[in-house]
Amino acid sequence: MFSSPEPAGFLPLDQLHALVARLMQLGYQCLGPAVENDAIVMRELDAPDGLPRGLQAEQAPGRYRLTTDPQHRYFAWANGPQAIKPQAFAPQESLWRVERDAAGMLQFEAVVPNAPAQAIIGVRACDLAALALQDAHFLREGRRDPHYAKRREQLFLVAVQCAEPGATCFCASTGDGPTPTAGYDLALAELPDGFVAVSGSAKGAAVLSALNLSAANAQQVDAVRQQGQAAAAAQTRSLPGRTLRDALMSRLEHPRWDEVASRCLACGNCTAVCPTCFCHAEIDGPALDGEASRHERIWDSCFGESHGHLHGFNVRPDIRSRYRQWLTHKLATWHDQFGRSGCVGCGRCIAWCPVGIDLTEEVAALTGSGVSHE
Amino acid sequence: MNTPKADPIKPRVAVHKFSSCDGCQLAFLNLGEDLLTLAGRVELVHFAEAGPLDPDTDVDVAFVEGSVSTAEDLERIQHIRQHSGLLIAIGACATSGGIQGLRNGVFGENWVTQIYSHPEAIASLERSTPISSHVKVDFELWGCPVSGPQMLAVVNSLLLGVTPRDNADKVCTECKRRGYPCIMVTRGIACMGPVTRAGCGALCPSLGRDCYGCYGPAENANTGALAVQFRSQGLSPEAVVQRFQSINSQAPVFLAAADRIRIKSHD
Numbered sequence: 001m002f003s004s005p006e007p008a009g010f011l012p013l014d015q016l017h018a019l020v021a022r023l024m025q026l027g028y029q030c031l032g033p034a035v036e037n038d039a040i041v042m043r044e045l046d047a048p049d050g051l052p053r054g055l056q057a058e059q060a061p062g063r064y065r066l067t068t069d070p071q072h073r074y075f076a077w078a079n080g081p082q083a084i085k086p087q088a089f090a091p092q093e094s095l096w097r098v099e100r101d102a103a104g105m106l107q108f109e110a111v112v113p114n115a116p117a118q119a120i121i122g123v124r125a126c127d128l129a130a131l132a133l134q135d136a137h138f139l140r141e142g143r144r145d146p147h148y149a150k151r152r153e154q155l156f157l158v159a160v161q162c163a164e165p166g167a168t169c170f171c172a173s174t175g176d177g178p179t180p181t182a183g184y185d186l187a188l189a190e191l192p193d194g195f196v197a198v199s200g201s202a203k204g205a206a207v208l209s210a211l212n213l214s215a216a217n218a219q220q221v222d223a224v225r226q227q228g229q230a231a232a233a234a235q236t237r238s239l240p241g242r243t244l245r246d247a248l249m250s251r252l253e254h255p256r257w258d259e260v261a262s263r264c265l266a267c268g269n270c271t272a273v274c275p276t277c278f279c280h281a282e283i284d285g286p287a288l289d290g291e292a293s294r295h296e297r298i299w300d301s302c303f304g305e306s307h308g309h310l311h312g313f314n315v316r317p318d319i320r321s322r323y324r325q326w327l328t329h330k331l332a333t334w335h336d337q338f339g340r341s342g343c344v345g346c347g348r349c350i351a352w353c354p355v356g357i358d359l360t361e362e363v364a365a366l367t368g369s370g371v372s373h374e
Numbered sequence: 375m376n377t378p379k380a381d382p383i384k385p386r387v388a389v390h391k392f393s394s395c396d397g398c399q400l401a402f403l404n405l406g407e408d409l410l411t412l413a414g415r416v417e418l419v420h421f422a423e424a425g426p427l428d429p430d431t432d433v434d435v436a437f438v439e440g441s442v443s444t445a446e447d448l449e450r451i452q453h454i455r456q457h458s459g460l461l462i463a464i465g466a467c468a469t470s471g472g473i474q475g476l477r478n479g480v481f482g483e484n485w486v487t488q489i490y491s492h493p494e495a496i497a498s499l500e501r502s503t504p505i506s507s508h509v510k511v512d513f514e515l516w517g518c519p520v521s522g523p524q525m526l527a528v529v530n531s532l533l534l535g536v537t538p539r540d541n542a543d544k545v546c547t548e549c550k551r552r553g554y555p556c557i558m559v560t561r562g563i564a565c566m567g568p569v570t571r572a573g574c575g576a577l578c579p580s581l582g583r584d585c586y587g588c589y590g591p592a593e594n595a596n597t598g599a600l601a602v603q604f605r606s607q608g609l610s611p612e613a614v615v616q617r618f619q620s621i622n623s624q625a626p627v628f629l630a631a632a633d634r635i636r637i638k639s640h641d
């Protein structure tokens with residue numbers, strides 16, 4: 001079902017708290033859905049039974065509205081503005097500090113992040129696919145980022161199958177959802193009376209076995225499969241193919257870039273919510289007494305000015321070149337870097353764009369019908 | 375690596391006030407302990423709000439708060455420029471003309487007589503203008519008021535002999551780093567963050583309300599696209615004009631945005 005070799009267990013609805021309690025017992029800070037600024041965000045649960053029910057959100061280009069699930073489910077919402085990204089790739093953190101010692105010599109010291117063990121409950125298939133891409137970037141052989149690595153190894157990921165994709169979701173088209181298939185410690189699929197649960201790691205298997213679940217029966221497993229198929233079929237957006245590299249790179253002078261630039265604010269919201277974007281800037285924060293300084297890494301975006309700044313000139317001075325950089329990196333040159341597209345179909349850049357620019361619509365306009373479907 | 379200690383000769387610093395509310399000077403004063411640390415590294419020769427008074431002396435760095443709004447301001451800014459090594463304009467008044475710039479273009483005798491019981495006591499120029507309209511400005515710090523930490527960072531950079539970091543990115547970048555869900559998207563509120571310069575740490579969105587542009591225009595501010603969005607969120611043309619015509623009404627990018635909407639809605 002979740003392509004796990006492990007047999008699936010069944011966690012009755014009224015036993016969900018036992019899973020959270022077990023994770024808390026193991027010392028995990030448990031993050032689950034919560035509402036902030038009228039959006040679903042991941043925040044620390046204060047009690048094992050603290051997971052909210054009935055949360056849902058309607059999504060459209062530039063629009064996200066909280067609603068209530070008539071079936072009162074735990075995970076009937078698709079996604080919120082952030083995936084796992086902030087938990088592994090911190091929006092702002094110190095990399096190292098330097099201090100002047102008594103002899104006037106500069107002493108450099110690495111800053112080791114204080115990463116708590118965190119369990120994230122409610123991770124989606126698209127989020128896991130995105131995390132795999134972030135791993136490919138930050139944990140590359142020989143270029144392992146110690147800050148990312150430290151946070152990453154502390155994560156325990158409880159994925160859930162999406163039964164109700166947002167109108168902005170198109171993971172079926174990118175092949176990354178809506179049913180989690182890899183990258184989780186535990187995966188759950190919500191049915192009316194409980195959860196079909198499988199483990200995807202030794203950590204996950206240990207937690208699952210401690211819960212002493214009965215095996216999920218064939219009907220339950222089948223219901224999950226059907227639920228996944230229905231969720232995929234319910235998606236209305238798509239990309240015209242999974243390899244758009246040549247289609248986009250051969251249209252670098254297409255008039256559509258000018259057209260979208262007239263609507264785009266170059267605000268960088270799309271890159272900030274995109275779970276695969278990894279760009280950052282590094283800045284220094286000298287102490288006021290002039291004796292020490294911290295070197296910080298902060299999220300950056302190709303929509304910002306300094307991102308394209310080279311000595312003496314800017315390679316992307318206007319919004320047209322910045323939007324083009326975003327789209328062609330995500331969907332074209334990402335293939336050269338990581339062997340696949342950088343889009344996992346989560347739809348966040350569509351919902352969270354303040355002016356509702358829809359990447360699937362832009363791609364369709366740019367490529368017309370001349371793209372082979374793969 | 376061995377680097378020399380900071381120059382023992384302390385740079386002389388002045389903080390001048392023009393037409394303004396004193397809020398930016400207060401941002402300095404509110405730095406508390408940090409201000410004391412800083413005071414140990416510079417010689418604060420003129421800062422009326424804090425005590426020292428010596429407006430005419432030569433300084434290495436002059437911070438200027440306020441806009442040029444009176445005939446006296448016109449002369450004084452020239453004098454200060456001549457006696458200052460570096461001149462740094464701080465706050466919306468000094469960088470764009472400030473809230474008092476709202477009178478630009480509508481200031482007339484009638485208006486003054488209607489409002490003030492002693493119009494003869496009003497000695498304002500017709501227009502309120504930023505410091506850069508009159509003298510060369512070496513660095514501008516936007517905001518109403520400026521942020522204390524940003525001001526410290528500028529002084530610190532100057533003391534270390536490096537060019538201060540000029541961050542003209544949008545407020546949205548700070549909003550996202552802090553993880554605030556966008557209220558344009560969740561509530562349809564007309565937020566100025568996408569055209570406004572960063573620096574405040576997305577203060578208003580942190581409180582669930584809209585940015586109102588007090589840090590002035592960001593680089594590549596697509597005011598036209600934002601105005602279209604505000605209209606589709608239900609704002610009238612007048613309301614959209616008002617979004618651009620508040621604290622930094624005279625910043626050229628915001629002024630042009632408002633003019634374009636006015637012209638369009640009169641078509």
Ligand code: SF4
Nearest residue numbers: 274343344346347349
């Ligand atoms: S490009 Fe958009 S839809 Fe694709 S992964 Fe990023 S945010 Fe999600």
Ligand code: SF4
Nearest residue numbers: 277278279302326329
């Ligand atoms: S260049 Fe742009 S699209 Fe590519 S990772 Fe960086 S922010 Fe994302």
Ligand code: SF4
Nearest residue numbers: 126162165169171177
């Ligand atoms: S993109 Fe797919 S996996 Fe992600 S939230 Fe939407 S339906 Fe779920």
Ligand code: SF4
Nearest residue numbers: 264265267268270353
């Ligand atoms: S596409 Fe939308 S979210 Fe991205 S920079 Fe442009 S306006 Fe902002």
Ligand code: SF4
Nearest residue numbers: 546549556557565567
């Ligand atoms: S709330 Fe305002 S500042 Fe924050 S991302 Fe949205 S538009 Fe930008």
